[in-house]
Amino acid sequence: MYLLENMTWAKAQEAFSKCKTAIIPLGSTEQHGPHLPLGTDFFTAQYFSDAMVNVDYNAIITPVLPIGFADYHSDFPGTLSLTYDTLMHVVSEICEKLIGYGIDHILFFNTHGGNAAPLGRVAYALRQRGIVAATYMWFEMIGHIKDEWKLIGHGDASETAFVLAYRPETCDPNDAIRPTNKNLTDKLIMGDMNEIMFKGVMPVHFQLRVKDVSDIGAMLEPSLYPDGDHGQWMEGVDPKMAEDMTKVVMEYLAEFLPEFEKVHFDPVV
Numbered sequence: 001m002y003l004l005e006n007m008t009w010a011k012a013q014e015a016f017s018k019c020k021t022a023i024i025p026l027g028s029t030e031q032h033g034p035h036l037p038l039g040t041d042f043f044t045a046q047y048f049s050d051a052m053v054n055v056d057y058n059a060i061i062t063p064v065l066p067i068g069f070a071d072y073h074s075d076f077p078g079t080l081s082l083t084y085d086t087l088m089h090v091v092s093e094i095c096e097k098l099i100g101y102g103i104d105h106i107l108f109f110n111t112h113g114g115n116a117a118p119l120g121r122v123a124y125a126l127r128q129r130g131i132v133a134a135t136y137m138w139f140e141m142i143g144h145i146k147d148e149w150k151l152i153g154h155g156d157a158s159e160t161a162f163v164l165a166y167r168p169e170t171c172d173p174n175d176a177i178r179p180t181n182k183n184l185t186d187k188l189i190m191g192d193m194n195e196i197m198f199k200g201v202m203p204v205h206f207q208l209r210v211k212d213v214s215d216i217g218a219m220l221e222p223s224l225y226p227d228g229d230h231g232q233w234m235e236g237v238d239p240k241m242a243e244d245m246t247k248v249v250m251e252y253l254a255e256f257l258p259e260f261e262k263v264h265f266d267p268v269v
């Protein structure tokens with residue numbers, strides 16, 4: 001694949017003549033608890049996008065967008081956020097340029113859950129015009145591949161592994177604290193950021209701030225594992241874990257992208 005930021009305009013022109021698909025990696029600048037830097041999500045996006053260059057497929061990769069929608073983290077200083085509308089405008093305008101260069105399939109490679117809703121709205125608007133756009137989030141897939149890769153919450157071992165691989169000097173896993181979630185009441189139990197469990201089973205969808213459910217910024221997300229296995233928080237974490245997870249995600253992308261390109265939509269008239 002072709003990393004846009006590494007090419008001259010002439011090389012980019014040639015690459016666009018061969019590509020129908022573009023990948024836009026998106027991150028966030030947001031708090032991740034006591035041991036991880038604010039750049040965790042965009043370091044992760046950056047690490048993945050560096051790896052994409054070695055995937056043998058004709059697709060353009062844009063620069064990583066390092067700031068997304070993370071306002072609900074901003075009680076913990078340093079978190080930056082765009083509003084929904086601004087993020088939608090920024091992403092839409094990037095898409096417009098790509099479409100102008102001949103792209104008609106756009107994959108949002110998103111490393112931050114808070115970006116998902118605005119990205120979905122951009123994808124829906126593009127679909128009306130017959131442009132195929134979709135969001136892929138590595139963390140929704142990886143826990144199903146291997147037990148040790150189970151995601152268990154915000155700031156967990158999987159996220160830590162990427163920081164150890166990409167910017168090890170910014171993180172000391174010894175500073176990690178396994179979080180204790182705050183429930184809203186004795187009976188309204190935190191399932192994940194916005195899903196509150198009532199009577200053990202029924203999620204009620206709130207719109208919360210991180211400080212409503214966590215004092216330290218990191219969070220366990222028990223609803224990810226209804227079987228009650230909340231796993232280890234940080235034990236066994238190392239940069240190799242990020243390498244191994246990246247390899248799996250790259251294999252997935254290499255198989256997914258040709259299928260993605262087979263999708264065609266009629267514009268809405």
Ligand SMILES: [Zn+2]
Pocket residue numbers: 032040041111112154155159
């Ligand atoms: Zn994160």
